[in-house]
Amino acid sequence: MNNFKKLFYEDGAFFISIPALLWQLLFLILPISIMFIASFLIYKSGTFTKFTFEHYKSVFDLPHFYVIFRSVILAFFNSTLCLIFAYPVAYYLSIRTTRYKNLSLFFLTLPFWINFLVHIYSWFFILDYAGLLNSLLIKLGIIKTPVHFINTVGSIMLVMLHGYLPFMILPLYTVLEKLDKKLIEASLDLGATRTYTFFRIVLPLSYTGASAGFFLVFVLSFGEFLIPALLGGGKTLFVGTLISEYFLMLGSLPQGAAFTFVSALILILSLLFCRLLLKYFFRGR
Amino acid sequence: MRDIRFENVTKSYNDEVIIENFNLTIPSGCFFALLGPSGCGKTTLLRLIAGFEKVDSGNIYLGDQNITNVPINRRKQINTVFQNYALFPHLNVFNNVAYSLKIKGLSKDAIEEKVKRVLKAAHLEKQIYKNIEQLSGGQQQRVALARAIVNDPEVLLLDEPLAALDQKLRDKLLVELVDLQYQLKTTFVYVTHDQSEALTVADSMAIMNYDGEIEQLDSPRQIYEYPQSSFVANFVGSTNIFEGEIEKAGENWVFNTEWGKFGVIVDPNKSFVENKKKLLMSLRPEKIWITKRTETEMDNVLKGEVISLIYSGLSTVYNVRIAENKMIQVFEQNDEKLAKENIEYDDKVNLYWQNNNAVILER
Numbered sequence: 001m002n003n004f005k006k007l008f009y010e011d012g013a014f015f016i017s018i019p020a021l022l023w024q025l026l027f028l029i030l031p032i033s034i035m036f037i038a039s040f041l042i043y044k045s046g047t048f049t050k051f052t053f054e055h056y057k058s059v060f061d062l063p064h065f066y067v068i069f070r071s072v073i074l075a076f077f078n079s080t081l082c083l084i085f086a087y088p089v090a091y092y093l094s095i096r097t098t099r100y101k102n103l104s105l106f107f108l109t110l111p112f113w114i115n116f117l118v119h120i121y122s123w124f125f126i127l128d129y130a131g132l133l134n135s136l137l138i139k140l141g142i143i144k145t146p147v148h149f150i151n152t153v154g155s156i157m158l159v160m161l162h163g164y165l166p167f168m169i170l171p172l173y174t175v176l177e178k179l180d181k182k183l184i185e186a187s188l189d190l191g192a193t194r195t196y197t198f199f200r201i202v203l204p205l206s207y208t209g210a211s212a213g214f215f216l217v218f219v220l221s222f223g224e225f226l227i228p229a230l231l232g233g234g235k236t237l238f239v240g241t242l243i244s245e246y247f248l249m250l251g252s253l254p255q256g257a258a259f260t261f262v263s264a265l266i267l268i269l270s271l272l273f274c275r276l277l278l279k280y281f282f283r284g285r
Numbered sequence: 286m287r288d289i290r291f292e293n294v295t296k297s298y299n300d301e302v303i304i305e306n307f308n309l310t311i312p313s314g315c316f317f318a319l320l321g322p323s324g325c326g327k328t329t330l331l332r333l334i335a336g337f338e339k340v341d342s343g344n345i346y347l348g349d350q351n352i353t354n355v356p357i358n359r360r361k362q363i364n365t366v367f368q369n370y371a372l373f374p375h376l377n378v379f380n381n382v383a384y385s386l387k388i389k390g391l392s393k394d395a396i397e398e399k400v401k402r403v404l405k406a407a408h409l410e411k412q413i414y415k416n417i418e419q420l421s422g423g424q425q426q427r428v429a430l431a432r433a434i435v436n437d438p439e440v441l442l443l444d445e446p447l448a449a450l451d452q453k454l455r456d457k458l459l460v461e462l463v464d465l466q467y468q469l470k471t472t473f474v475y476v477t478h479d480q481s482e483a484l485t486v487a488d489s490m491a492i493m494n495y496d497g498e499i500e501q502l503d504s505p506r507q508i509y510e511y512p513q514s515s516f517v518a519n520f521v522g523s524t525n526i527f528e529g530e531i532e533k534a535g536e537n538w539v540f541n542t543e544w545g546k547f548g549v550i551v552d553p554n555k556s557f558v559e560n561k562k563k564l565l566m567s568l569r570p571e572k573i574w575i576t577k578r579t580e581t582e583m584d585n586v587l588k589g590e591v592i593s594l595i596y597s598g599l600s601t602v603y604n605v606r607i608a609e610n611k612m613i614q615v616f617e618q619n620d621e622k623l624a625k626e627n628i629e630y631d632d633k634v635n636l637y638w639q640n641n642n643a644v645i646l647e648r
Binding site for chain 1: 336356357358365367371375384385
């Protein structure tokens with residue numbers, strides 16, 4: 001009887017999470033497991049044959065292997081930029097009074113209400129040959145002929161920064177909002193300057209929010225596919241693009257799978273490294 | 286040692302005036318309690334001294350120094366113990382206490398020596414490298430105190446520092462606070478809404494009313510025994526208030542009420558007392574002797590009937606109806622050094638008191 005009760009009341013949380021867990025199992029764990037197995041098999045004319053390490057060995061010889069590292073660097077770059085831009089916004093929002101706070105949060109989440117594709121395409125109006133930016137620069141006399149922005153790394157990074165900024169602001173805001181403002185007063189009361197208080201109190205205590213946002217943006221940027229595809233004219237800046245090519249264009253399933261797992265491993269390693277860096281920056285002093 | 290002085294200070298939040306043309310001197314080296322109901326502005330006063338808030342007008346002085354516009358972090362002689370302690374959760378006990386010393390730029394050895402000395406005095410030697418969340422409420426309170434006094438401030442501000450603790454611990458820490466203040470000779474400004482806390486610790490206390498004005502500034506004994514207004518009499522302890530008219534009867538004064546004539550003694554300093562004037566009389570519940578017997582030695586008497594009694598071990602509180610429209614509260618110690626009368630519900634009782642037990646008030 002007791003066990004029965006426990007199952008339904010105390011372990012109730014487990015029962016109600018069964019549908020979601022089942023979903024994850026069927027559509028995430030299972031396909032990934034199949035992919036993992038497939039990465040060790042030879043694939044010929046529609047069937048898998050014998051076991052091999054060949055695909056993993058050849059990953060390192062692939063002409064695009066360096067893309068993994070470029071992805072890491074660009075993802076790191078994007079996350080860092082997002083952090084730098086998001087922090088002041090989140091901090092400002094967290095100390096605002098309720099009246100403007102709700103309105104500001106509404107504007108912050110506004111981009112999510114619009115389809116991501118529309119979101120990205122709208123940048124064409126700005127970055128295009130005849131776009132806003134070019135006409136503005138020509139009007140101002142800074143350039144004479146339009147500059148090619150669309151296909152550049154810079155433009156992709158710019159759009160990514162814009163697209164992922166809310167992912168950084170929201171977790172940061174959540175943490176900063178909960179930060180007891182009395183701690184800031186206590187620090188000032190003990191003779192600290194505002195700058196000292198920021199680096200010793202606010203920054204260390206916002207670490208959880210900053211790392212959550214950082215990792216979110218990092219992972220999303222690392223596998224970025226949509227933005228380069230739409231803006232970058234097929235440039236293989238990120239592994240996302242490359243993986244899709246392996247699967248969709250070359251039809252080499254095991255090779256794509258092996259490449260995916262190697263890049264996932266490198267992603268995890270770089271996240272661990274970033275964690276150390278962030279921890280040092282936020283809490284090290 | 287320097288006094289703190291408020292001079293015509295006005296402060297409002299969002300167009301709501303909290304204090305207006307406020308004047309107060311807090312003497313140096315004194316354990317000063319600011320007592321008042323929630324929202325009376327006592328915390329605002331504290332925040333103004335600390336520098337967390339800016340005055341709308343007026344000046345605040347520390348001795349001769351005008352500190353009105355001195356920023357918080359430059360008021361180094363003033364430190365605060367916060368209501369919920371505001372300890373830095375990511376730093377351990379040692380680093381919390383060492384925080385201000387590091388800012389001062391003291392050497393590592395000097396910091397270590399000072400922090401350890403203060404923590405020893407606070408009975409926290411064993412907790413020195415613990416994290417804040419590992420400490421009990423009482424220990425956290427001690428860390429907050431240690432952090433605030435490690436810099437030897439001239440003024441220590443305490444904002445309801447014991448509000449989050451249970452009664453037993455609170456009583457213990459109150460005694461420790463009094464000892465500490467006695468040793469340090471630092472000015473303690475103690476904000477509380479708990480009258481018994483204030484009466485226990487303070488050398489001097491100010492009672493504030495809902496309008497942010499000081500009703501009375503005095504020693505705890507004076508405030509309790511000789512309240513200057515019915516607000517003070519009601520807020521500090523409890524009391525029975527009678528409305529009536531004062532009358533001169535030869536050398537003495539008599540207070541006429543609809544329930545009887547009572548003899549009173551009037552302090553000659555009370556200039557508001559004039560013949561035939563409508564005034565109030567306050568009579569503390571513990572000054573009344575409740576008995577079923579008839580006595581002749583006592584100055585005043587009221588007859589009534591016990592409506593309810595609340596027994597609480599140490600004492601009993603009786604509610605006695607003396608008329609359709611008047612209830613009197615009587616407080617009796619259950620000391621039973623003498624044979625005790627047994628008083629029950631509905632008993633007819635006599636309430637006795639002496640002329641000097643009542644206090645005449647203007648309002």
